[in-house]
Amino acid sequence: DSGVTQTPKHLITATGQRVTLRCSPRSGDLSVYWYQQSLDQGLQFLIQYYNGEERAKGNILERFSAQQFPDLHSELNLSSLELGDSALYFCASSVEAGNEKLFFGSGTQLSVL
Amino acid sequence: GESVGLHLPTLSVQEGDNSIINCAYSNSASDYFIWYKQESGKGPQFIIDIRSNMDKRQGQRVTVLLNKTVKHLSLQIAATQPGDSAVYFCAENIKNSGNTPLVFGKGTRLSVIA
Numbered sequence: 225d226s227g228v229t230q231t232p233k234h235l236i237t238a239t240g241q242r243v244t245l246r247c248s249p250r251s252g253d254l255s256v257y258w259y260q261q262s263l264d265q266g267l268q269f270l271i272q273y274y275n276g277e278e279r280a281k282g283n284i285l286e287r288f289s290a291q292q293f294p295d296l297h298s299e300l301n302l303s304s305l306e307l308g309d310s311a312l313y314f315c316a317s318s319v320e321a322g323n324e325k326l327f328f329g330s331g332t333q334l335s336v337l
Numbered sequence: 338g339e340s341v342g343l344h345l346p347t348l349s350v351q352e353g354d355n356s357i358i359n360c361a362y363s364n365s366a367s368d369y370f371i372w373y374k375q376e377s378g379k380g381p382q383f384i385i386d387i388r389s390n391m392d393k394r395q396g397q398r399v400t401v402l403l404n405k406t407v408k409h410l411s412l413q414i415a416a417t418q419p420g421d422s423a424v425y426f427c428a429e430n431i432k433n434s435g436n437t438p439l440v441f442g443k444g445t446r447l448s449v450i451a
Contacts, residue, residue, distance in 0.1 A: 226380065257438060267381070267426065267441040280438050314380050323369050323430050326439060328380035 227251065230315050230329035238337055242303040245332045249296055249317030255279065256298040257318070257326060258290055262311040273298055274321045305336045349448045356414040358445045360427035363408060367429040371439065372401060372412045376423045384412070384425075414447075422449045 227250035237243055249256050258270040269282035273292035284290075287305075292298045302309060312333050316326035350356045362370070368389035373381035387394045387401045387410075394401050400413040410427050424446050428439040 226382070228380075259441075266443040269438045269440070272438055282438065316380075322438065325371055325383050325386055327383065328373075330378075330380045 226327040226329060228315060228317050228327050228329035230313075230332050232332060233330065234333045234335075236335045236337065237305060239305055239307060241305050241336075242301065243305065243334065245300040245302070245313055245315075245334075247298045247300070247315030247317075247329060249298070249315075250327055253317035253319050253327070254296065255318045255321055256292055256296070257316040258284075258298070258300050259314045259316065259328075260311050261314060261331070267314070270300070272322075279321055302334070307336050310334055310336045346443070347446045347448070349450055350417045352417060352419060352449050352451050354417055356412075356417045356421065356447055358412045358414075358425050358427075358447065360410040360412075360442055361408060362410065362427075362429050364429065364431060365405075365408065366431045369430040370401070370403060370410050371428045371430075372399075372410075373426045373428060373441075374421075374423045375426065375444070381426060417447075417449050419449045419451055422447055 229248040231246045254275045257272045260268045270284040271290050272280040276292050287303050290300045312331045314328050314331045316328045318324050318326050371386040372384040374384050375381045385396045385401050387403050398415045402411045424444040426441050426444045428441045430439050
């Protein structure tokens with residue numbers, strides 16, 4: 225167990241809908257990262273928050289947004305969902321802002337039908 | 338695009354043999370590297386890391402080798418066991434990059450034959 229908690233484990237929804245994925249980092253970790261994993265793209269970095277502030281942005285679509293709350297948990301919001309958004313979404317956390325190992329949650333499997 | 342890649346997408350190894358998983362990186366500014374193991378239905382799990390001031394680092398049954406000259410990273414698993422069957426990812430980070438996160442390769446699937 226990495227100490228990173230993600231909910232829900234599975235999510236099935238329809239195109240055009242909006243969903244929210246939740247992540248609680250390891251105790252004491254200030255950074256939260258979101259990654260998308262699909263069969264043909266591997267692990268793609270979406271966005272990072274550090275102590276409540278956006279720290280880095282990757283290939284995150286405009287339809288997607290995230291935030292980190294004062295208690296350091298994070299939410300990833302996916303809207304106007306398309307079939308191609310179906311993927312595993314991982315949250316990871318680390319103590320500081322970068323150049324260190326990340327601890328991953330078990331992921332949320334999103335299926336858009 | 339990604340600057341981290343893998344030489345072999347799949348690797349089958351006899352139980353008890355040693356496994357070697359390779360990774361190439363293209364960013365010469367990368368100075369921190371990590372290997373992750375991902376089992377089916379689970380998130381990536383940290384195995385071992387190495388910084389660019391080292392050429393070799395050993396863990397329990399695992400060794401990571403770094404060749405900065407040819408920008409090559411490898412993971413050696415000794416006495417491979419069925420429980421080692423998983424997808425292995427290398428990842429790189431650029432020192433003092435500020436806002437650059439870990440970049441992952443596409444992964445190598447290791448299958449252990451009993």
